Amino acid sequence: MATKGKAGTPETVSTVEGKTAELRPAQRAVMDMLRKMEQAATVDAGDSGQAFAGDDIASILLAETEEQMWESDELPGFNAKVISGCELEIHGFEIKFSNSVSQEISTMFIGPETGRKMYLLVHSARLNRAGNEQKYKLPEVGEEFVWNTSARYIVGKLFWMWQHGYFANGGTVKCRIQGTDLGDGKSVEKLKELSAPTVGGVTEQASEPPF
Secondary structure, three states: OOEOOOOOOOOEEEOOOOOEEEOOHHHHHHHHHHHHHHHHOEEOOOOOOOOOOOHHHHHHHOOOOHHHHHHHHHOOOOEOOOOOOOEEEEEEEEEEEOOOOOOOOOOOOEOOOOOOEEEEEEEEEEOOOOOOOOOOOOOOOOOEEEEEEOOHHHHHHHHHHHHOOOOHHHOOEEEEEEEEEEEOOEEEEEEEEOOOOEEOOEEOOOOOOOO
């Protein structure tokens, strides 16, 4: 239980390890986000946490048509890096606990009470053909699809929007995913506000001034 300190000093907060620590306002905001995420999180039934040698061909075997069969090995598990560059309409998201026991998965989104890693399943649709230069086969424009992310800047912004009611009553948010290449196959993905209206399947670019 938090206790009020002297004027001008932070409150004392009991941590999950049972120790007492003083949290700065920034730390308190992050802990509050983690607690609320943890309270809302559910287990992803599709995430067993255990890899299976046949996972990579399952989509082929489960294809319902010949067309799906031919394309099934081109479909990645969508995440922020795969759809970087896309302009999206985001319809909302689900908070999920990860069942993965891999120590290679590094994330700051860990439940304070359970110690379990968390990520988001984001429901979106592409607004236009932006991002088509990707080597992956992307969802068709207007087709709703789900992608997962634990990218800290994306989760932070989506959490803020959720807390401020942006997705309430069917609300949506239009934005784009922008990635910064860090080298060695690593990148940082962020959500950015659309700077121009979407027209005719592509984003209309503002004309440069003649000087």
